[in-house]
Amino acid sequence: MLGCVIHGQGDLRVEELASPVPGPGEVLVAVRYGGVCGSDLHYWRHGGVGDFRLKEPMVLGHEVVGTVLTSDGPSGRLPGTAVAVHPGTPCGVCPECADGRRNVCRDTRYLGSAARTPHVQGGFAAEIVVPAEQVRALPPGLDPRRAALAEPLSVALHAVRRAGPVAGRHVLVTGAGPIGCLVVAAAKAAGAARVTVTDLLPAALGYARTAGADTVVRADDPGDPGWPSEADVAVEASGVAAGLDTCLRLVRRGGVVVQLGMLPPGQSPFAGNLVVSREIELRGAFRFDTEFDDALALLAAEPAFDGLVSAVVPVRQAESAFALAADRGRSCKVLLDFGG
Numbered sequence: 354m355l356g357c358v359i360h361g362q363g364d365l366r367v368e369e370l371a372s373p374v375p376g377p378g379e380v381l382v383a384v385r386y387g388g389v390c391g392s393d394l395h396y397w398r399h400g401g402v403g404d405f406r407l408k409e410p411m412v413l414g415h416e417v418v419g420t421v422l423t424s425d426g427p428s429g430r431l432p433g434t435a436v437a438v439h440p441g442t443p444c445g446v447c448p449e450c451a452d453g454r455r456n457v458c459r460d461t462r463y464l465g466s467a468a469r470t471p472h473v474q475g476g477f478a479a480e481i482v483v484p485a486e487q488v489r490a491l492p493p494g495l496d497p498r499r500a501a502l503a504e505p506l507s508v509a510l511h512a513v514r515r516a517g518p519v520a521g522r523h524v525l526v527t528g529a530g531p532i533g534c535l536v537v538a539a540a541k542a543a544g545a546a547r548v549t550v551t552d553l554l555p556a557a558l559g560y561a562r563t564a565g566a567d568t569v570v571r572a573d574d575p576g577d578p579g580w581p582s583e584a585d586v587a588v589e590a591s592g593v594a595a596g597l598d599t600c601l602r603l604v605r606r607g608g609v610v611v612q613l614g615m616l617p618p619g620q621s622p623f624a625g626n627l628v629v630s631r632e633i634e635l636r637g638a639f640r641f642d643t644e645f646d647d648a649l650a651l652l653a654a655e656p657a658f659d660g661l662v663s664a665v666v667p668v669r670q671a672e673s674a675f676a677l678a679a680d681r682g683r684s685c686k687v688l689l690d691f692g693g
Contacts (some may be wrong), residue, residue: 356478357671357689360410362400367671370412373482380485381422382436386501386665387477387689388416389678391530391592392615393465397675403615405467414477415440415464416504418497419691424485436488437503438476439645440464456511456640463640477668479691489646492653499652499659501688502535506648506658509535511641512613513543516586520544525584527572527599528591528614529557531686534564534661536588536613541565542651549581551599552591560685563660572599583608588638590614594621606631613638661685 356370375381393413395402421434443450443458450458464483465475491500509532513519524540526533529552537548541564550561551572558569570579572595585608587600592614600610601624610633628635652658663684666674668691678687 354479355668355691356412357414357668358410359396359407359413361407363397365397365413365672365675367669370478372480375423375425375482377425378485379482380424380436380488382417382419382438382481382483382488383422384417384419384476384479384481384691385497386418387414387691388501388505389674389687389689390414390416390505391532393477394675394679395615396467398679401467401618404618407467407472408470409472411465411467411472412474412476412478413465414475414689415466416501417464417476417481418491418500418503419481421488422480435491435497435500437491437500437645437649438464438481438483439487439489440476440504441640441642442484442487443642454642456642477671477689479668489649492649495649495653496659498662498665498688499656500649502652502658502661502686503645503648505532505686506535506539506652507641507644508532508613508638509539510644510647510651512536512588512590512611512638513539514644515636515638516588516609516611519586521546522585523547523549523581523583525581525587525600525603526550526561526566527587527589527596528552528593529554529561529566529569530590530681531661532613533557533588533590534560534685536590537561537564537566538651538655538658540588549579549584551596554682556682557685560661560663563657565657572596585609587611588613592616594623597621597623601627601633601635604631604633607633609634609636611636611638662688664688665690
C-alpha cells in the first residue's frame with residue numbers, strides 16, 4: 354500500500370508500506386481522505402513542529418477519514434462503516450487525564466507526531482490500524498470529503514471553549530489559515546455576535562468570509578477601516594509573535610486571549626506588561642478531546658464547510674499537494690485522496 358513518509362527537512366516520499374494487521378480492540382481502516390495540516394507542512398519544510406523535531410522517518414497525517422475493513426471493536430463499527438479517526442490516544446492514568454484534560458496528557462500518542470520517540474506513525478497511508486475507541490461513525494448524510502475537516506474543526510472548537518462564553522461578543526481572530534477559518538465557524542456556532550479576522554493575504558481573507566467572518570482586515574494595513582477599537586475575545590491562530598501582539602493590544606481590559614497557533618521554537622517576545630496592566634487572561638489551547646464528536650455533528654449540519662476544501666489531490670502527487678497547501682494565496686484545506 355502507499356503511504357506518505359517524511360525522512361527529514363524537504364524529504365517527503367510516497368512509499369510502498371506493509372499493510373498493518375489489527376490486534377485485539379483495534380480497527381483496520383481503509384483511508385479515503387487525509388487533510389494536509391500546518392504541522393505536516395512544518396515537518397516537511399523545517400523538519401519539526403515547534404519543539405518537536407524529527408529523529409526518524411515518520412508517516413505523516415492525523416486528519417483522516419475512511420471505511421472500516423475489519424474490527425475487533427464495539428458494535429456499530431462493522432466492516433463498510435464510514436468513519437472519522439480521532440488521532441489522539443491519551444494514557445488515561447496521568448494527573449491530566451484524571452483531571453479530565455486528556456488533550457494535554459503527558460504520555461499521549463498522536464497520529465503523525467514526533468513528540469515522542471519512537472515517533473507515532475500517522476494516518477497518511479492507504480490502510481491504518483487504530484484503537485476501536487478512536488473511530489467515529491459518520492453522521493448520516495455527511496460526505497467524507499467534508500468529514501475530513503473534523504480534526505481541525507475540533508481544534509477550533511476547543512480554542513473557542515478555552516476562551517469562555519463568546520455568545521453575543523466580538524471575537525478577533527489573527528490568521529486566516531485553515532485553523533483560523535474554522536475558529537471563525539466555531540465562534541459563530543457558539544453565538545459570537547461579530548467575528549473580525551486579520552491576515553496578510555486577500556485569498557485567505559476570502560476563505561474567512563466563506564467561514565462566516567463579519568469583517569476581514571489586511572494585517573499589514575494600519576489604515577484598514579475594519580480594524581476594531583477593541584474585542585472581547587481574541588484567538589491567535591497565525592503562530593507568529595506579531596499576531597499575539599495584535600491580540601494583546603486589541604482585546605479589551607480584562608479580556609481573554611487564546612494562543613492557538615504554534616509559535617516558532619524557543620522564546621517568543623510578547624507584550625507582557627499589557628497582560629499585567631490590563632489584567633488580560635492569556636490562555637493556551639492545544640489539540641482537543643471530546644470536541645471531535647461535536648465537530649462531526651456541526652459538519653453534518655452545515656454544507657458551507659465544503660467551501661473550505663480547496664483541492665483534492667491523488668496521494669501519488671503528495672509533494673505537489675503539500676506545495677499547494679503551503680501556498681496560502683492559492684488554497685485553504687488540501688486533501689490527499691487515497692481512494693482507488
